[in-house]
Amino acid sequence: RAARHDALTATPRGAAPGTFLHELMEWAAKTGFGAAVRDTDARRKAVAARCESAGWADWTEVLDAWLPAFLSGEFALPDGARWRLCELARYKAELEFWIEARAVNTVVLDRLVCAGTLAGAPRPALQAQALNGMLKGFIDLVFEWQGRYYVADYKSNWLGADAAAYTAGAMRDTVLA
Numbered sequence: 001r002a003a004r005h006d007a008l009t010a011t012p013r014g015a016a017p018g019t020f021l022h023e024l025m026e027w028a029a030k031t032g033f034g035a036a037v038r039d040t041d042a043r044r045k046a047v048a049a050r051c052e053s054a055g056w057a058d059w060t061e062v063l064d065a066w067l068p069a070f071l072s073g074e075f076a077l078p079d080g081a082r083w084r085l086c087e088l089a090r091y092k093a094e095l096e097f098w099i100e101a102r103a104v105n106t107v108v109l110d111r112l113v114c115a116g117t118l119a120g121a122p123r124p125a126l127q128a129q130a131l132n133g134m135l136k137g138f139i140d141l142v143f144e145w146q147g148r149y150y151v152a153d154y155k156s157n158w159l160g161a162d163a164a165a166y167t168a169g170a171m172r173d174t175v176l177a
Contacts, residue, residue, distance in 0.1 A: 008066050009161055011059055018156045020054050022140070024063070025154050028071060029093030029141065033085040037068040083145050091143035097136070104131040123176040 011017060027046055028036040036043050044064050051060040071085045110126040141152040157174050159165045 008062060009158065009163075009165075011062070012056075013158045016054075020050070020056070021156045022154055024050060024067065025140070026093060028067065028085075029091070033071050033088055033091075037071050037086045043067060077145070077150065081146060088143050088145070091141055093141050095139040095142050097139065099135045101131040101133055101135055106131060118172060118176060121172070121176055 024047070027050070031039075031042070031046075044060075047064045047067060048057075048060045051057050051063060056063075068086075074082045074084055076082055105128075106126040107128050109131075114120055114123065114125075139151055140154045143150055143152065155171075155175070157171075159170050159174060
């Protein structure tokens with residue numbers, strides 16, 4: 001796994017590569033995470049086609065090895081339960097939302113989000129202002145696991161040149177920043 005991870009850290013960085021990886025995850029969700037792992041030929045064709053159109057043909061092998069490893073990798077929930085994307089039976093990818101906002105105090109909102117995120121760890125605060133209008137967005141993944149619902153947000157930040165740079169603390173600090 002470390003060799004595959006190290007190869008992935010050498011891929012191009014920035015918004016366009018992040019969007020590319022996000023779209024690859026969308027494809028896997030539509031296909032079914034488990035099916036994307038099991039159907040080697042379909043996955044290889046999908047990865048190769050996307051790499052070719054993005055000018056990433058040289059990365060096809062690396063990404064085709066990374067994707068099933070990622071989809072089969074274990075993730076931990078806050079209560080310590082372990083889960084894998086390829087084992088999810090109930091999920092919705094790219095869940096669109098619209099929220100009406102009328103005179104929402106960003107300082108109060110920020111305090112609530114901070115209290116419920118990463119055990120209230122300090123992070124840059126929102127500037128004081130009021131939100132008005134419609135907030136529109138997409139949630140990367142909403143899933144059910146053992147009778148509870150969770151939200152997952154895909155991130156592809158570059159933290160370093162090898163797997164050693166991707167510690168839980170380093171990832172947490174990047175999310176907080």
